[in-house]
Amino acid sequence: MHGFANPARFLRLARPITAPLLLIGGALTLAVLAWGLVSAPAEQLQGETVRILFIHVPAAWLGMGGWSVIALASLSELVWRHPLAGIAARAAALPGAFFSLLCLVTGSLWGRPAWGAWWVWDGRLTSMLVLFFLYCAYIALADAAERSGQGNTRIAAIFGLVGAVNIPIIHYSVIWWNSLHQPPSIGLSALSGNSPMAPEFLYGLLAATLGFSLLFGGVVLARMRTILADQQTEARLRRRAMDYADA
Amino acid sequence: MHEGLNQLAFVYAAYAVGVGGTLALVIHSWTAMRRAEARRERSREL
Numbered sequence: 001m002h003g004f005a006n007p008a009r010f011l012r013l014a015r016p017i018t019a020p021l022l023l024i025g026g027a028l029t030l031a032v033l034a035w036g037l038v039s040a041p042a043e044q045l046q047g048e049t050v051r052i053l054f055i056h057v058p059a060a061w062l063g064m065g066g067w068s069v070i071a072l073a074s075l076s077e078l079v080w081r082h083p084l085a086g087i088a089a090r091a092a093a094l095p096g097a098f099f100s101l102l103c104l105v106t107g108s109l110w111g112r113p114a115w116g117a118w119w120v121w122d123g124r125l126t127s128m129l130v131l132f133f134l135y136c137a138y139i140a141l142a143d144a145a146e147r148s149g150q151g152n153t154r155i156a157a158i159f160g161l162v163g164a165v166n167i168p169i170i171h172y173s174v175i176w177w178n179s180l181h182q183p184p185s186i187g188l189s190a191l192s193g194n195s196p197m198a199p200e201f202l203y204g205l206l207a208a209t210l211g212f213s214l215l216f217g218g219v220v221l222a223r224m225r226t227i228l229a230d231q232q233t234e235a236r237l238r239r240r241a242m243d244y245a246d247a
Numbered sequence: 248m249h250e251g252l253n254q255l256a257f258v259y260a261a262y263a264v265g266v267g268g269t270l271a272l273v274i275h276s277w278t279a280m281r282r283a284e285a286r287r288e289r290s291r292e293l
Contacts, residue, residue, distance in 0.1 A: 022273055022277065033265070033266065037258070037262055047254050049257060049258060051262075052262075094272075098268065098269075098272050101268075102264065102268055105261075105264050106264065109257045112257060113252045212269070218273070219273060219276045222276040222277055222279075222280040223276050223279070223280070225283070226280045226283040226284075229283035229287040230286075232290075233286050236293075237290055237293075
């Protein structure tokens with residue numbers, strides 16, 4: 001892991017894979033969503049609304065996955081002082097927030113015809129909304145630390161670690177509390193072919209998740225490159241200004 | 248399942264939000280990266 005601590009080495013790795021991740025992820029996502037919209041069969045109970053599954057579920061997983069990236073990167077920043085860890089955490093925050101919001105919006109669009117309500121204050125929906133607010137707070141904290149110019153991102157890193165408490169709450173909310181939301185229908189059993197989900201939905205969902213995940217990875221790499229470039233530009237301009245002042 | 252609602256309207260809305268939002272996120276991140284790296288190159292020439 002520390003092999004990538006050098007920004008130059010990281011950039012050598014990131015430059016050739018950023019565009020392919022975005023292109024392959026975009027093509028796969030569009031193909032699966034087109035199939036989901038046009039060719040996927042309607043479901044016996046959910047009817048046509050089951051097609052929202054191919055966006056809603058990957059968005060939920062990536063919303064939680066984004067905060068897991070923030071938590072792991074924050075741990076790496078606090079414990080091992082990995083120089084790219086804080087940058088990775090900041091880069092994952094916006095796409096994580098986006099996918100959390102996308103999960104909430106598509107869930108609401110699914111809930112209205114399925115439950116008769118746009119929103120209910122149950123454990124799953126509320127904990128997902130809390131995750132979105134946590135992202136907003138993290139982005140504000142990290143931006144404030146960056147603007148202060150002291151490079152002190154410890155508070156944001158600690159917040160990233162503490163906020164991870166919400167991830168298992170989201171996952172187990174439908175088990176711990178009564179909920180309109182259905183319990184998890186995909187687990188490790190899906191890998192052994194014992195999923196309660198019909199294969200056409202399961203494979204479509206896994207393909208959509210792969211496509212959105214590649215896009216998520218490409219966006220995180222692009223945002224890491226942006227932050228690194230901004231930091232290098234600022235450092236260079238500051239050095240120039242000091243040189244002029246000394247001269 | 249509530250009858251009387253056009254289910255496909257909700258599906259189209261979800262897909263529009265999902266595809267449009269993801270596209271906006273990707274384009275914003277890509278153009279921001281290109282601009283930042285171009286700024287870095289220009290700062291080298293100063």
